[in-house]
Structure formats: structure tokens, C-alpha cells
Ligand SMILES: Nc1ncnc2c1ncn2[C@@H]1O[C@H](COP(=O)(O)OP(=O)(O)OP(=O)(O)O)[C@@H](O)[C@H]1O
């Protein structure tokens with residue numbers, strides 16, 4: 001099976017300051033991976049350079065075997081729109097559009113036929129349990145509902161990978177749990193590959209794999225394998241304490 005994401009010697013500096021160092025990372029289709037590490041360790045930067053939001057300064061990145069270095073600016077934009085979905089901590093929903101319009105926006109921008117939009121929407125609405133809020137505006141729904149809307153928008157294009165930077169960061173623990181369960185569900189139901197930055201061990205324990213960053217380098221990695229979520233939580237906690245310091 002071809003990996004969805006592959007990086008080789010990936011590096012990023014701001015001026016002379018290195019922020020990512022020699023990162024070799026492979027993410028297979030269907031993986032749900034967390035990226036953890038202290039504040040400033042380069043988690044968001046890693047996510048941003050892989051997802052073409054920011055430029056890397058060394059090494060190489062392949063997405064579904066396409067080298068990002070070989071794409072020009074407009075090709076990169078198209079590639080990003082077609083292959084990637086994004087979920088941000090602050091939702092990034094448009095206030096003047098309804099929930100349904102927000103979700104369908106990436107498809108309307110591509111002039112996707114209305115019938116196809118409805119057909120794609122249906123299973124996602126079911127999976128995320130958002131039927132009742134489709135006609136509401138973002139100001140009329142809760143934070144958890146906003147994040148589920150953002151999730152739906154991220155996967156409506158059937159992206160190769162969904163990038164989520166601290167998606168539970170602004171949610172209370174109940175909404176966070178619900179969102180994580182829904183990400184697991186999307187990963188299981190649609191095989192969506194998800195890369196999620198989090199500082200929260202509880203959130204990471206929902207993933208199948210956790211990568212630990214420190215000072216811009218990958219310093220450890222765990223797979224949940226056959227472990228229960230509870231045991232995986234303990235392993236992540238233990239790994240983090242062996243690494244020293246608090247994550248974030
Ligand atoms: N535009 C920028 N210019 C200069 N330095 C930057 C820029 N963006 C990030 N950095 C630096 O790069 C390092 C990594 O930042 P990054 O945002 O990736 O960390 P992070 O692991 O996501 O942290 P947090 O948990 O606080 O979100 C930090 O030292 C940060 O100050």
C-alpha cells in the first residue's frame with residue numbers, strides 16, 4: 001500500500017532558527033495519528049508544511065506519492081483543495097452561511113452538481129449526527145456542533161488526509177469526547193486518514209499512533225495495537241514523563 005504522507009529529511013527554519021529537523025515520517029492510508037510535544041516543539045509547523053499552508057526549507061514531502069516540490073503555486077492550491085481537509089481549533093466557519101452551506105462550500109466552489117452534493121452530504125450528516133442543525137447559522141449552535149460542522153466540511157471532498165490542529169482545544173470535556181468519538185467513527189466508517197495535533201493525552205489515546213516531537217525532531221512513537229484505550233493512555237502518559245517535562 002502506498003503511504004498517504006511521506007517526508008524525508010524534512011526541515012524548516014525561520015531565518016537561522018531551525019524549527020523542524022530531519023523528519024522522516026510515513027503515514028499510511030487509514031491511520032489516525034496524533035502529534036504531541038511541548039509548546040513550541042514544532043507540531044503546528046509540521047502540520048502546516050506537510051499540508052502546504054507553509055513552506056519547508058529542507059528535505060522533501062510526498063502526498064500520495066506526489067512530490068510537493070514539483071508543484072507550482074496554483075498546482076499546490078488545487079492539490080490542497082482536492083486532497084486535504086482541515087479542522088482548526090477555532091472552527092473557521094463562515095458566519096453568513098448556514099451549517100449546510102458551510103459544509104457544502106468546498107463543493108460549491110468546484111461547481112459540483114446539486115444532486116451530488118446532497119448525495120455526499122447524507123452519510124456525513126448521519127455519521128456526525130447534525131441533521132437538526134443544518135439550517136442554523138454558526139452563531140446559533142454550540143462549540144461542539146461547530147466543530148462537527150467543520151469536520152463535515154473537511155471530509156465532504158473525500159480528501160486523502162484530514163489535518164486537525166488542536167480540534168478539541170476550545171471544547172468542554174463532554175464535547176471534546178464526542179468529537180473524538182466522531183473522528184474515530186469517520187476514520188472507521190470512511191477510512192479517513194487523520195493527522196491530529198494535540199497536547200492532550202486523553203485526545204491522543206483515541207488515536208492508533210502517537211508521534212512525539214521535541215525541539216523540532218521526532219523523538220518517540222507509539223502504536224496502540226491491541227491495547228485498550230485506557231492502557232494506551234497510560235503508555236502515552238508514561239512515555240511523556242520519561243521524556244521529561246510536561247507536554248505543552
Ligand atoms: N512565523 C514564524 N516566524 C518565526 N518563528 C516561528 C513562526 N511560527 C512559529 N515559529 C516558531 O517555531 C517554533 C515552533 O512553533 P509551532 O507553532 O510549530 O509550535 P507548536 O508545537 O505548535 O506549539 P503550541 O503547542 O504552542 O501550539 C516556535 O519556537 C515558534 O516560536
Ligand SMILES: [Mg+2]
Nearest residue numbers: 043044045197
Ligand atoms: Mg501549535
